[in-house]
Amino acid sequence: MHPPDATHALYPGSFDVLTFGHLDVLRRAARTFQRVTVAVAANPAKRDPLFTPGERLEMLRVSVAEWPNVEARTFEGLTVDFAREIGAAVILRGLRAVSDFEFEFQLAMMNDQLAPGVTTIFMAPLPQYSFLSSSLVKEIARFGGDVSPFVPPVVQAALLDKARGHGGAARG
Numbered sequence: 001m002h003p004p005d006a007t008h009a010l011y012p013g014s015f016d017v018l019t020f021g022h023l024d025v026l027r028r029a030a031r032t033f034q035r036v037t038v039a040v041a042a043n044p045a046k047r048d049p050l051f052t053p054g055e056r057l058e059m060l061r062v063s064v065a066e067w068p069n070v071e072a073r074t075f076e077g078l079t080v081d082f083a084r085e086i087g088a089a090v091i092l093r094g095l096r097a098v099s100d101f102e103f104e105f106q107l108a109m110m111n112d113q114l115a116p117g118v119t120t121i122f123m124a125p126l127p128q129y130s131f132l133s134s135s136l137v138k139e140i141a142r143f144g145g146d147v148s149p150f151v152p153p154v155v156q157a158a159l160l161d162k163a164r165g166h167g168g169a170a171r172g
């Protein structure tokens with residue numbers, strides 16, 4: 001356990017798959033906080049993930065390599081417990097269109113109850129990423145569409161691999 005550090009932000013998520021929207025939030029975070037830990041939740045509420053936590057971590061690592069103050073990790077259990085474990089006083093979440101608000105607000109209030117010393121901060125992405133979601137990208141990839149405007153090359157390659165491996169639309 002480290003004492004909570006207001007210059008250290010934890011950005012938790014499923015990151016299944018990592019998009020330019022997530023990376024836009026991370027770019028802002030990297031220049032706003034001294035230290036950023038981006039962490040793959042290994043036990044997400046969402047069912048049927050496409051990538052394993054290890055695969056998601058690897059893609060994150062490659063994609064954040066340009067920012068020396070950003071570290072990628074995986075974690076299990078409650079986000080607030082992991083925040084306390086690494087000493088982050090801030091939980092960072094992305095806010096897209098209005099549809100994110102209710103869930104994110106609920107989560108922030110709950111986390112505040114669980115760990116009053118940890119504060120949730122929201123960041124909005126650039127407008128062109130406001131409607132970008134991991135599930136939409138997976139759907140496009142599944143049917144062989146071009147995902148290059150939405151995800152970094154490492155994710156694009158992994159999506160293609162998955163589609164091939166599962167006999168998906170990218171074959172042939």
Ligand code: ADP
Pocket residue numbers: 012013014015016019020021022025044046092093094095096100124125129130131132133134
């Ligand atoms: P989770 O399952 O925890 O919501 P996600 O990987 O879907 O994990 O999202 C992680 C965080 O990033 C969430 O706060 C989500 O609102 C945010 N996010 C997802 N897509 C975008 C985007 N296009 N722009 C900005 N923030 C985003």
